[in-house]
Amino acid sequence: MHRFIALIIGCAHIVASRQTYADQTPLRGSVPRNAVNTTFHGVEALDYDHYTRLEHPEFPRHGVRVKKTNLCDGVTAYTGYIDVEARHLWFWLTESDNNPSNDPVVFWTNGGPGASSSLALYGEFGPCRVLNENTTVPHPYAWNRNASVIYIDQPIGVGFSYADHGEYVSTTEEAAVDAAAFIAILFEHFTQFKDVPFHMAGESYGGRYIPLFAAELYDQNTRLAAASGIKPVNITSVIIGNGLVDTHSQFQALYDFQCTSVGKTVLDISTCVRMKQVLARCKKWQTAACIEQFEHMNCQAASDFCLDEFMQPYVAQNRNPYDITQLCEVDDWCYKISKDIYFYLLRSDVQANLGTDVDFSNGNQLATRFHADGDFFHENHDYVAALLHRGIKALVYVGTYDFVCNWVGVEQWTLKMEWVGQGGFAKQSLRPWTVNGHPAGKTRSYGGLTYATVEAAGHLVPYDKPKESLEMLNRWLFDGEL
Ligand SMILES: *[C@@H]1O[C@H](CO)[C@@H](O)[C@H](O)[C@H]1NC(C)=O
Numbered sequence: 001m002h003r004f005i006a007l008i009i010g011c012a013h014i015v016a017s018r019q020t021y022a023d024q025t026p027l028r029g030s031v032p033r034n035a036v037n038t039t040f041h042g043v044e045a046l047d048y049d050h051y052t053r054l055e056h057p058e059f060p061r062h063g064v065r066v067k068k069t070n071l072c073d074g075v076t077a078y079t080g081y082i083d084v085e086a087r088h089l090w091f092w093l094t095e096s097d098n099n100p101s102n103d104p105v106v107f108w109t110n111g112g113p114g115a116s117s118s119l120a121l122y123g124e125f126g127p128c129r130v131l132n133e134n135t136t137v138p139h140p141y142a143w144n145r146n147a148s149v150i151y152i153d154q155p156i157g158v159g160f161s162y163a164d165h166g167e168y169v170s171t172t173e174e175a176a177v178d179a180a181a182f183i184a185i186l187f188e189h190f191t192q193f194k195d196v197p198f199h200m201a202g203e204s205y206g207g208r209y210i211p212l213f214a215a216e217l218y219d220q221n222t223r224l225a226a227a228s229g230i231k232p233v234n235i236t237s238v239i240i241g242n243g244l245v246d247t248h249s250q251f252q253a254l255y256d257f258q259c260t261s262v263g264k265t266v267l268d269i270s271t272c273v274r275m276k277q278v279l280a281r282c283k284k285w286q287t288a289a290c291i292e293q294f295e296h297m298n299c300q301a302a303s304d305f306c307l308d309e310f311m312q313p314y315v316a317q318n319r320n321p322y323d324i325t326q327l328c329e330v331d332d333w334c335y336k337i338s339k340d341i342y343f344y345l346l347r348s349d350v351q352a353n354l355g356t357d358v359d360f361s362n363g364n365q366l367a368t369r370f371h372a373d374g375d376f377f378h379e380n381h382d383y384v385a386a387l388l389h390r391g392i393k394a395l396v397y398v399g400t401y402d403f404v405c406n407w408v409g410v411e412q413w414t415l416k417m418e419w420v421g422q423g424g425f426a427k428q429s430l431r432p433w434t435v436n437g438h439p440a441g442k443t444r445s446y447g448g449l450t451y452a453t454v455e456a457a458g459h460l461v462p463y464d465k466p467k468e469s470l471e472m473l474n475r476w477l478f479d480g481e482l
């Protein structure tokens with residue numbers, strides 16, 4: 001496969017390393033290194049040194065191991081694994097600082113495929129940030145100030161998630177089943193979460209994960225209620241940051257963003273003219289091979305062709321694909337903090353404290369697998385539309401400096417998505433939204449759908465604009481608009 005595409009495909013690969021690491025090897029095969037209690041005596045009885053196993057009769061293939069963890073100098077959290085037979089998905093849970101039994105719950109996944117949610121926890125909006133491989137500092141704009149936040153490393157092969165026999169999930173549909181089962185099992189035990197609004201959020205390739213995960217959870221709610229009268233998880237909204245919801249709009253928008261007046265003109269004229277010429281071919285090919293009739297190999301060839309044409313000149317300048325105003329910071333890493341997080345999580349004392357079974361993995365091989373399986377090339381706005389039709393709201397935000405998932409493509413798909421509110425949404429003009437009186441971006445909102453830009457933020461909005469991102473989240477969670 002094309003080397004370039006394995007590295008940065010669409011909005012992929014936000015671990016932001018351009019190095020390839022060997023596949024992870026579990027430290028101790030399939031034997032959990034932490035002892036497990038089999039009886040659950042309530043959340044208060046969970047302890048720091050043992051896992052407790054959570055089970056549910058409706059999910060005989062799934063179980064959850066959870067323990068208390070002192071996350072970073074005094075922050076109480078929960079960590080553990082979702083065990084699906086031989087597969088094990090890692091999660092962190094930080095309770096709301098304010099009122100955990102009344103405040104909303106936010107589920108979060110990073111993208112990639114292959115990006116660990118540790119990037120969000122220790123680099124974007126967790127209660128602490130990694131300063132270097134040995135040190136964390138409290139983060140004043142943590143998203144768990146007024147909400148409990150669950151971070152998951154998925155699919156298998158990412159971060160601390162692993163499979164006993166090297167088995168991997170390689171489509172989002174499979175990953176969605178595990179994520180929905182996890183939420184159901186967790187909420188049957190952390191019962192305070194059942195009565196509060198639940199929001200599913202993600203960034204980058206999360207633009208594919210989140211619409212499918214939320215749809216699976218919604219359908220699972222219906223199945224469980226019918227089968228055994230189980231109270232539904234109160235799914236209220238999806239939140240998608242710089243998301244790859246619509247690959248084709250996003251790829252084609254790379255041209256607009258690099259070469260036209262709507263974006264930033266960073267390439268020379270001859271490159272832009274050449275790109276303009278392939279744009280027509282690219283649109284035609286993608287429409288025929290991916291949209292009108294999905295043909296895996298042909299769609300893949302079309303997408304690879306377009307990506308290569310639209311990305312190569314930019315990347316060749318060592319520009320940061322996640323921020324058009326920056327160059328990649330450190331060696332092969334676009335952000336120093338992602339390198340620091342990686343080395344922090346490789347420390348054995350950190351792993352022992354968290355209770356991980358395996359060493360940390362960057363999950364780089366996953367982008368390749370998802371690409372080979374065609375997972376990249378679907379359009380996901382029909383899921384968002386179906387959720388909106390069922391009363392699940394959607395916040396679609398985008399940092400304006402991002403290149404890979406730039407705002408031009410994001411705004412385009414929100415406007416072209418077919419749903420009952422399409423006309424009404426398109427009629428709304430963009431209005432500024434502000435934080436403490438300062439403009440933070442522009443927004444348009446109608447019928448449950450909100451589109452918002454975050455001015456001068458790159459792909460990692462909460463990293464670049466922590467204060468604005470917390471304000472955005474809280475307004476969405478508590479006011480339902482910006
Ligand atoms: C958020 O939490 C703070 C305390 O940490 C509290 O004063 C405030 O009322 C909370 N906001 C909402 C909207 O619940």
Ligand SMILES: *[C@@H]1O[C@H](CO)[C@@H](O)[C@H](O)[C@H]1NC(C)=O
Nearest residue numbers: 131132133134135340343347
């Ligand atoms: C972290 O600690 C190790 C062991 O004490 C030391 O070798 C290393 O230089 C430290 N790293 C930083 C960035 O301070």
Ligand SMILES: *[C@@H]1O[C@H](CO)[C@@H](O)[C@H](O)[C@H]1NC(C)=O
Nearest residue numbers: 194195196197198234235236
């Ligand atoms: C779900 O959350 C909404 C707020 O989004 C709230 O009004 C409603 O009462 C909750 N439903 C349940 C069943 O707890």
